[in-house]
Amino acid sequence: MSDLLRELWSRAECEEPVFSAEEVEWAPPGQFELLWQLCFLKEASRATWARCEACGDGHVEEVTWIRNATTGNPTPFVPCPETGASTVSLDRLRRWTIDLDAIAHALRRELGLIGNNSVLLPGRVWFLGRRHVAGRFRDFFLVVGAAREDAHTLWDRCRQIEDAPSPVILVPSQAPSGPRVLAFRLADLAALTEDRLVIDLDYLTDALPRDANAKQAKTVACFQVPAGARWSELRLVVREHTVVAHLRHLEQEFAFEDLGMTGPGDRLWQLLCTLARYGGHTPARSRSVSEEGTVTFRKKVSDLRQRLSTVFPIDGEPIRAVRGTGGYRCVFQINLDRTDGFPVQPERWNECSLTELRDGRIAISVRTKEVFAARTISEETAGRTNLEAAEQFGVRTEEYDLRTLGLADEVGRPTGEGRVLLELLRSGGKLTRRGDDKKVLRLAQWLRNWMRLEDDPFQFTSCRILWNALFDTSSRRKLGPTT
Numbered sequence: 001m002s003d004l005l006r007e008l009w010s011r012a013e014c015e016e017p018v019f020s021a022e023e024v025e026w027a028p029p030g031q032f033e034l035l036w037q038l039c040f041l042k043e044a045s046r047a048t049w050a051r052c053e054a055c056g057d058g059h060v061e062e063v064t065w066i067r068n069a070t071t072g073n074p075t076p077f078v079p080c081p082e083t084g085a086s087t088v089s090l091d092r093l094r095r096w097t098i099d100l101d102a103i104a105h106a107l108r109r110e111l112g113l114i115g116n117n118s119v120l121l122p123g124r125v126w127f128l129g130r131r132h133v134a135g136r137f138r139d140f141f142l143v144v145g146a147a148r149e150d151a152h153t154l155w156d157r158c159r160q161i162e163d164a165p166s167p168v169i170l171v172p173s174q175a176p177s178g179p180r181v182l183a184f185r186l187a188d189l190a191a192l193t194e195d196r197l198v199i200d201l202d203y204l205t206d207a208l209p210r211d212a213n214a215k216q217a218k219t220v221a222c223f224q225v226p227a228g229a230r231w232s233e234l235r236l237v238v239r240e241h242t243v244v245a246h247l248r249h250l251e252q253e254f255a256f257e258d259l260g261m262t263g264p265g266d267r268l269w270q271l272l273c274t275l276a277r278y279g280g281h282t283p284a285r286s287r288s289v290s291e292e293g294t295v296t297f298r299k300k301v302s303d304l305r306q307r308l309s310t311v312f313p314i315d316g317e318p319i320r321a322v323r324g325t326g327g328y329r330c331v332f333q334i335n336l337d338r339t340d341g342f343p344v345q346p347e348r349w350n351e352c353s354l355t356e357l358r359d360g361r362i363a364i365s366v367r368t369k370e371v372f373a374a375r376t377i378s379e380e381t382a383g384r385t386n387l388e389a390a391e392q393f394g395v396r397t398e399e400y401d402l403r404t405l406g407l408a409d410e411v412g413r414p415t416g417e418g419r420v421l422l423e424l425l426r427s428g429g430k431l432t433r434r435g436d437d438k439k440v441l442r443l444a445q446w447l448r449n450w451m452r453l454e455d456d457p458f459q460f461t462s463c464r465i466l467w468n469a470l471f472d473t474s475s476r477r478k479l480g481p482t483t
């Protein structure tokens, strides 16, 4: 009797993981049906070898196909020393191969893995997804044939395994040799019940080395990332005490503790706020890093990167270094929850200036009269200090991503108004467009809203069909040939 279920995991390691008709026939009742129902088996090509049924000797021979003289159909035969040749029934030649893709799919489902999944090497290596287990997020892989002769090449061909911070390798029954990777045998972990594959997660949890920061990681919440999601699709809106994540149709709000942060003073929270304020960039080095060592800053970015990858299990890096600047750029979108416009209200348009920065963001500045408490020493009162209100001119500057301003779509393509604004900034504040140009009029409305100024930001000269900005404009973008 051949136990198909017990045999499943060792057979899965074979280059041709098939069961013969004979094996299926002699298997305990229900086993084949169970595997068939789970879609773990699919019909394979017919066998080319078969057992002779004519003489009782049980010898196995290569099948030859001979055209039947009366029906004209090709019929399978095996040579037999006793009878010359004996026919084989077509059913006896049927074979079923183990569907490893279906098993990979079932593992992902049963382990509750999330995030991306993919076939890394067809028939050999699958990336199954990611989940939090034993104190941290781990990437799960299914590797078949890890003890075959070419197994040592698998790791080089699948860099994703080596690149994973905490990979967990599942193998059907043969673990790879060497201490290089942590592997678990499905033969030990898995069981088949009436309608599903069951994985002993407790066993896995106990066997995995626990992370030193397990306690911290445990408190972190997790966003159910749909398969195939990319960082660029994620938008974080930073509110006063929470972050709202948007991805495709999903939305979830995270409090400090969900993010493993202590409160408004948490260094990672502050970095997140800085990134939100600057539209997904760290500010220029001189302003952010001068008081804080570069190494410390890099560590902080690295910690935030790790934290975000834990809360949002998406492939790849969420924050990238901008080469040669010491700065960083978010791959996801991030902004403050503030759509009410510029924080300071100017009195006239000539107090404002808009600049296109080299990286495509827009800097908006307003010259302001700031009223602040000034300390003065009164001579008469000999050393006693008085607080007096003083007035001084200052400049308030904010830098925005076009998306934050609502002038670009989710992937950063400028809207009609956004394009007009860029054109304006690059052409020294002049636009040759008709007086009823809808895009210019919409941009004007947008500018009035954002700056909370009632006056028109443009002057139109009808004889020259020319729009003139009443605020300062400039562009630091180095433009190559027109694109």
Ligand SMILES: [Zn+2]
Binding pocket: 052, 053, 054, 055, 056, 057, 058, 059, 079, 080, 081, 082, 083, 086
């Ligand atoms: Zn025979």
